[in-house]
Amino acid sequence: GLNSPFEVFIEKYTNFIPEEIPLLLKQIKPEITVVSRKDLEENDQSFLEKIKGKSSAILIPGDPFVATTHNSLRLAAIQRGFKCRIIHNTSIISAAASVSGLSTYRFGRTVTCPFPNNASEFPYEIIKLNKQISAHTLVLLDIKQRTGEFLAINEAISILLELEEKKQETVFTNTSLVVGLAQIGSENEVISAGVAEEIITFAWRDIGPPQAMIVCSETLQFTEEEALQTLWKVELSNQGID
Amino acid sequence: GLNSPFEVFIEKYTNFIPEEIPLLLKQIKPEITVVSRKDLEENDQSFLEKIKGKSSAILIPGDPFVATTHNSLRLAAIQRGFKCRIIHNTSIISAAASVSGLSTYRFGRTVTCPFPNNASEFPYEIIKLNKQISAHTLVLLDIKQRTGEFLAINEAISILLELEEKKQETVFTNTSLVVGLAQIGSENEVISAGVAEEIITFAWRDIGPPQAMIVCSETLQFTEEEALQTLWKVELSNQGID
Numbered sequence: 001g002l003n004s005p006f007e008v009f010i011e012k013y014t015n016f017i018p019e020e021i022p023l024l025l026k027q028i029k030p031e032i033t034v035v036s037r038k039d040l041e042e043n044d045q046s047f048l049e050k051i052k053g054k055s056s057a058i059l060i061p062g063d064p065f066v067a068t069t070h071n072s073l074r075l076a077a078i079q080r081g082f083k084c085r086i087i088h089n090t091s092i093i094s095a096a097a098s099v100s101g102l103s104t105y106r107f108g109r110t111v112t113c114p115f116p117n118n119a120s121e122f123p124y125e126i127i128k129l130n131k132q133i134s135a136h137t138l139v140l141l142d143i144k145q146r147t148g149e150f151l152a153i154n155e156a157i158s159i160l161l162e163l164e165e166k167k168q169e170t171v172f173t174n175t176s177l178v179v180g181l182a183q184i185g186s187e188n189e190v191i192s193a194g195v196a197e198e199i200i201t202f203a204w205r206d207i208g209p210p211q212a213m214i215v216c217s218e219t220l221q222f223t224e225e226e227a228l229q230t231l232w233k234v235e236l237s238n239q240g241i242d
Numbered sequence: 243g244l245n246s247p248f249e250v251f252i253e254k255y256t257n258f259i260p261e262e263i264p265l266l267l268k269q270i271k272p273e274i275t276v277v278s279r280k281d282l283e284e285n286d287q288s289f290l291e292k293i294k295g296k297s298s299a300i301l302i303p304g305d306p307f308v309a310t311t312h313n314s315l316r317l318a319a320i321q322r323g324f325k326c327r328i329i330h331n332t333s334i335i336s337a338a339a340s341v342s343g344l345s346t347y348r349f350g351r352t353v354t355c356p357f358p359n360n361a362s363e364f365p366y367e368i369i370k371l372n373k374q375i376s377a378h379t380l381v382l383l384d385i386k387q388r389t390g391e392f393l394a395i396n397e398a399i400s401i402l403l404e405l406e407e408k409k410q411e412t413v414f415t416n417t418s419l420v421v422g423l424a425q426i427g428s429e430n431e432v433i434s435a436g437v438a439e440e441i442i443t444f445a446w447r448d449i450g451p452p453q454a455m456i457v458c459s460e461t462l463q464f465t466e467e468e469a470l471q472t473l474w475k476v477e478l479s480n481q482g483i484d
Contacts, residue, residue: 063332065340068465075343075472086341088427090305093346094333098307101317104335108350109377133371135351185330223310230317 007056013037013145014069015061016209018186025059037146041069044076052080063091092184096212097138099191100179101227106217108135113156113213114142115149123156124163128171131217139213150209153180157200157213172196177216179232182207193232249298255279255387256311257303258451260428267301274301279388282311286318294322305333334426338454339380341433342421343469348459350377355398355455356384357391365398366405370413373459381455392451395422399442399455414438419458421474424449435474 008029010022013036026032035058039047058073064086065071074084097107108130113123123139130137141151160172174197182190182204190207192199204211220228220236228234250271252264255278268274277300281289300315306328307313316326339349350372355365365381372379383393402414416439424432424446432449434441446453462470462478470476 063336063340063346065343066336066346068345071340071343071465071469075469078472086427088332088337088341090330090332091336091340093336093339094305094308095330097335098305098313098333099328099330101307101313103310104305104308105352105354107352108372109375110347110349112347129375129377130350133351133375135371185328223313227313227317230320 005055007051007054008032008059009035009056010059011035011037011040012061014067016143016145016150017061037069040073044073048073048077048080048082052082060089063089063093066091066093090185092140092210092212093138095184096181096214097136099184100181100193100214101231102136102179102214102216102224103221106134106136106221106224107138108133110138110140112140112142113151113159115144115151116155116159118142119159121163121167124160124167124171127160127215128169131171134217134219136217137215139215141209141211141213143209150211153178153182153204153211153213154200154202155205157196160215161196161200172215177220177228177234177236179214179216179228180204180211181214182209182211184210184212191232193228193234249293249296250274250301251277251298252301253277253279253282254303256309258385258387258392259303279311282315286315290315290319290322290324294324302331305331305335308333308335332427334382334452334454335380337426338423338456339378341426342423342435342456343473344378344421344456344458344466345463348376348378348463348466349380350375352380352382354382354384355393355401357386357393358397358401360384361401363405363409366402366409366413369402369457370411373413376459376461378459379457381457383451383453383455385451392453395420395424395446395453395455396442396444397447399438402457403438403442414457419462419470419476419478421456421458421470422446422453423456424451424453426452426454433474435470435476 010032060070077084093110097104109126111123111126114120127137139156141156143150164172176196178196178199179193180199192202225236229236252274302312319326335352339346351368353365353368356362369379381398383398385392406414418438420438420441421435422441434444467478471478
């Protein structure tokens with residue numbers, strides 16, 4: 001645990017973490033070091049050189065290998081003869097999907113929606129691919145931890161509706177079913193579900209990051225319908241499959 | 243936490259959990275009650291009646307809503323006016339995918355492979371659907387916690403190869419890439435990757451449950467190739483996309 005003689009690092013740039021967490025950790029382990037993106041990405045070789053021969057722990061938000069940063073660091077470490085031990089953690093990938101009330105087994109590929117100045121058709125394409133196999137899509141929304149910027153759920157909906165207007169493939173429309181999730185697992189958790197034109201009117205920006213958006217395929221199983229109705233008061237026309 | 247005046251229940255039938263966990267929990271909270279599948283599924287209404295008006299916690303292995311049992315219980319509780327608070331947990335859904343070295347974003351729908359006496363073409367069909375959108379498949383292997391039975395990775399491979407022989411759709415063959423994962427997150431974790439006819443020869447049954455199997459789509463990104471080569475010494479012909 002944290003009380004062992006390990007040197008302990010924490011990174012807080014791949015996701016937003018509450019201010020209290022590093023403060024709390026410093027109470028247990030005062031000499032905890034915050035490492036930057038630069039330390040672990042650009043200067044990863046000198047970082048590894050520094051911790052070589054010692055026992056070190058790097059604390060990161062979420063599942064350690066969902067972000068490519070940590071996977072690259074693991075590969076660089078192993079290539080240099082380090083022994084790595086991983087302690088897994090809750091991830092938005094499973095938490096967002098499962099808390100929504102939709103079947104975890106019916107989620108297809110996950111995608112991140114970038115900021116509008118970094119526009120991409122990729123989120124639209126992934127939703128389209130997933131729909132082809134009757135799968136839901138977990139859309140994660142981009143953040144810039146350093147500046148506190150984040151994409152809000154209604155902004156992502158608007159990006160997808162614009163792509164729909166451009167491509168006209170009936171992938172994501174005003175009547176597409178959307179589950180919006182903000183601050184999952186925290187006391188401020190907000191979850192809301194409904195059609196896109198309804199969810200887009202909600203003041204998501206006021207809730208703050210992290211936010212994730214689940215887009216449903218047209219087909220819902222009866223158990224999923226029941227869950228969305230019970231949990232988030234969604235009104236659904238009877239479209240169930242099972 | 244566990245020290246609060248909550249009544250605490252634990253269920254250990256939806257997954258194998260190490261014997262030490264309930265013993266350790268009982269040291270913190272001696273009056274912890276083990277609940278059976280029957281309590282939470284068939285008799286869920288009387289279970290809810292029993293805990294009505296009190297603050298109770300139910301501890302479960304993995305992410306609380308990956309198994310349908312707990313989602314049904316949540317719905318029944320909410321329909322009866324209970325207030326539910328969820329503390330998320332690490333799930334095999336994200337841990338297995340991310341620890342493999344494959345991109346979490348390239349996983350499609352997850353599927354459970356049942357025991358041969360409960361044979362189904364569903365795992366084969368899901369792998370086929372995922373391949374259509376260049377997605378990997380996480381195949382979870384069935385367990386019977388009560389009797390200690392579990393499906394081992396080589397048995398699942400053999401089930402899929404038999405389905406291939408029957409259906410002839412080149413979905414899962416001897417040369418399909420497979421990552422086998424046993425006891426993820428424990429000290430006895432074993433991960434091995436290679437083509438199906440190689441991974442099937444491994445004595446997975448000796449390692450014990452839980453085991454999960456990741457089947458790769460034909461297409462690997464260069465970063466995924468590098469990860470499989472570095473982490474699990476997989477020899478790959480140069481097939482990368484990126």
